[in-house]
Amino acid sequence: MDGFDDARTPASKEPHWHGHRERLKARFRERGADGLPDYELLELVLFRSIPRRDVKALAKTLIQRFGSFSEVLAAPHERLVEVDGVGDGAATDLKLVLAAAQRFARGEVRKKPVLSSWANVIDYCRAAMAFEPKEQFRILFLDKRNGLIADEVQQVGTVDHTPVYPREVIKRALELSATAVILVHNHPSGDPTPSQADITMTRQIVDIAKPLGIAVHDHIIVGRDGHASFKGLRLI
Structure with a gap:
């Protein structure tokens, strides 16, 4: 039973x-x-x-x-x-x-000078942006010791374009008393390969920033398939 x-x-x-x-x-x-x-x-x-x-x-x-x-x-x-x-x-x-x-990755970036913890910077950028459905243009503003002053999304665009205004980027850097910046944006397509428009815009920012004593350390593009570094590709 x-x-x-x-x-x-x-x-x-x-x-x-x-x-x-x-x-x-x-x-x-x-x-x-x-x-x-x-x-x-x-x-x-x-x-x-x-x-x-x-x-x-x-x-x-x-x-x-x-x-x-x-x-x-x-x-x-x-x-x-x-x-x-x-x-x-x-x-x-x-x-x-x-x-x-994302909060954990951002905390790792804030703990030490950005350029000495580059892997953490890449991890943070990928966590924050790699899978976003629209393009975002983000800027990491750094002080003279390359510590992170601010991390700001400047623009949000469409699936394949974000309007970026180089003079506004530098204006914001001056407002924050930043001596260097790292530019970051995502490619929702997944492919992080820089476009010609990306290259032209980046060089415009570098040209405006240099006489003002503001360094552009890198421009990083993130996507589902990885990331691309302008510095690594010798584009800046």
């Missing part, structure tokens, strides 16, 4: 996905994020947002829809909730993870 009762009362048994959750958490503790594919890392995030449901299929759907773990986090809230199974709470939690990553 005991066996019969168990077969007829599945609600009394542990849900089939409960063991999977515990095993996945254990693997994360043992191997870290690098030991998990994107969809499993996303499952771990979704566990807390959706506590009473198997979320493996949902995680895979999100990766398929948006492309990667990073692109899921960067997706607009309104697009996330279009996916069946993602409510406002889960979408907000995903955006919170993105905000935490």
Whole structure:
């Protein structure tokens, strides 16, 4: 009779996905994020947002829809909730993870002179902009010790263009008493290769900045496929 009762009362048994959750958490503790594919890392995030449901299929759907773990986090809230199974709470939690990553990356940049922590600068720029759906033009303003004074988005444009006004860039640098700047913008297409317009605009800023004692250390373009450095490419 005991066996019969168990077969007829599945609600009394542990849900089939409960063991999977515990095993996945254990693997994360043992191997870290690098030991998990994107969809499993996303499952771990979704566990807390959706506590009473198997979320493996949902995680895979999100990766398929948006492309990667990073692109899921960067997706607009309104697009996330279009996916069946993602409510406002889960979408907000995903955006919170993105905000935490960006805040952490920005903190790493602020801790030491920018030029001595270049890898952190690149990580921050990618976290902040690489997956944005529209072009943004950002400026990192530096003091004479190359410490970060301010980090400002100057312009937001379309999917393939952002209007940039070189004199306004330098005007803002003077207002902040900055002695150097790093220019940053993203290419939503994913390809960070500089366009001729990017090169022309950058050289205009360099030409205006130099007589005023303001150095342009670099112009970084970020995209899903990586980043490009004007200095590295010897374009400035």
